[in-house]
Amino acid sequence: MNKFLNNKTSYVVKRCHICNNDDLHSIFFLGYLPPVNTMQSIGTRPAEQTSYPADLLQCSKCKLVQIGLVVDPKILFPPEYPYTSSTTQILKENFAEMYRECLTLMKLNTQDLVVDIGSNDGNLLSNFKDKHKVLGITPEKIGEIAIQRGIPTIFSYFDRSVVKMIIDEKGPAKVITATNVFAHIDSINEIVECIVELLVEDGVFIAECHYLGSLLETLQYDTIYHEHLMYYSLSSLKYLLEQHGLEIFHAKQIPTHGGSIRAYVSRKGKFSIKPSVVEILDREKENQLDSKGLSDLKKRAVVSKLELQSMLLGLKKQNKVIFGIGAPSRASTLINYIGIDDGILDCVVEIAGSYKIGKYIPGTFIPIIDEARLYEDQPNYALLLSWHIADELAPKISKLGFKGDFIVPLPTPRILKNPLK
């Protein structure tokens, strides 16, 4: 069924993606945001550009936090958007650690099949491939890199027909993984049904998704944009899986994407439930992830926004020059929500070779240029837009020759002195 009616490029979420409840209440409205991957070239006149309301909702029944509008993936992932590998050091280490942990939790033989949904360049499966049978599934061209690495890959979305094909040709899977996938799909119940169908009776499903607890703890409201439809707590993830006869038997917080959660899942009663699950669920209750913790989000975000504006005001009154560092998707939310324009930020620098160089930050006239300019121009300040890894970035950029200081915009805006000064 086409959900985008009357040539619209979005639809309003009327019912919860997990439990179909229609009682969804607004927690925090960030305003209208332009799609993060639609960037105009430097020098072009601004043309008509659709922006979409970013209204964060919570379901009264299953407590899932979700964005109130689903935008057509054709808009969010335009054909000219080159899908690049997300293989960072932190992800590499995370998947190696997942493999080791997986072996402590279950027996895995050489003939067992491991299927990764959204397999990207084979980063995760490369840990399993020498000891077990592996299969990646991705609609993206980047899967060709996985094939070169010796990882069989199906170029498709994960759906019923793919599940049938895998079962016919290779049999069911002993392990299924989906990392950074669950937040992106509006028909999430269908995906879980397909997982159940593909999984052997005593198989394990491993899910990783960006964690609502981390979002609240470090005020990562800048991870709210339309590619992220859902923001899971362990309890909302549990609700989703239980609807399909599944249960979480082990869970833990992991550092990827500024704070994620990993859950090990099986059919009900197949594994004994580890204390980790109860511990996290209890902590979520303590932190009132379903009520007070969320109602505070708006207040904290607004205070943080005004503080950052006030800091920028002080610096601009002193005629300080500020560059932005890095143009990740989250930068677009931050810049648009705070109202930063090219009078405040002269430019944003990206690492040489980035496809974003030569474009404007969405919704602004802030140009994205090669990072070499940072070292040539030596602005007074560098605003860290990947602030969640500020401790890693600041020393690195200083060592490369930047002499100014850093601005860390969130959770509480602060100036970070150049560590080499």
Ligand SMILES: [Zn+2]
């Ligand atoms: Zn719900």
